[in-house]
Amino acid sequence: MSPTATATKWTCDGCELSVSSMDGEQTGLPEAWVSSDDGLFCLVCRREQAAEDAIASAPDDSPVEKRAEIRRAALIEFEVLRNPDHPDGVIARTCRSSAPAVAKARERLQMPAPDPRKARAN
Ligand SMILES: [Zn+2]
Numbered sequence: 001m002s003p004t005a006t007a008t009k010w011t012c013d014g015c016e017l018s019v020s021s022m023d024g025e026q027t028g029l030p031e032a033w034v035s036s037d038d039g040l041f042c043l044v045c046r047r048e049q050a051a052e053d054a055i056a057s058a059p060d061d062s063p064v065e066k067r068a069e070i071r072r073a074a075l076i077e078f079e080v081l082r083n084p085d086h087p088d089g090v091i092a093r094t095c096r097s098s099a100p101a102v103a104k105a106r107e108r109l110q111m112p113a114p115d116p117r118k119a120r121a122n
Contacts, residue, residue, distance in 0.1 A: 005029065013039030014048070032082070050078040072097060076105040085114045 006026035010033065011018040019042075021027040029035060032043040041049070054074030055067050062070070072095070079091045080102065086094075088102040095102070106113060 005035070010040060012042040012045055014041050014045030017042050017044070047075055047078055050074050072101075073105060073108075076102055077109060080105050080109055080111060084111055087114060087116070 009020035019030045051071045051074045054070050076095045088099040091102045092099045
C-alpha cells in the first residue's frame, strides 16, 4: 500500500463534490472515496460508475425495464462487495431494495451472508 495522501480539501472528479476539514487541517481521503488513474471519486460517483458499467455490458437493444433491473442489481452488488459484513436488511435500505434481492446478489457473487454474531459485535 502506498502512503495515504492528505489534503485540506478533496474534490470529486465526477460530480465536483468537495469535502474539507472543518479546521483546515490535512485529512486523509474521505471514507469510501477512491483515488484511481481516472481521478478521485466519491461514493455516489463510484455507485453510478458501477451501474453504468453493468448497463454498458448489456445488449444495446435491452428494453428500458431490463436496463433498470440491471442497474438495481449492479447497485446492490456494489454495496455487497463494499460491505460484505453488513446484514442484508442494512444493504437493502442503502439501495432502497429488499433483503431477498440482496440475498440474491450475494448468491450471484458467491459471497456468504454475514455471521449474525459478528454483525452485532460491530
Ligand atoms: Zn462524485
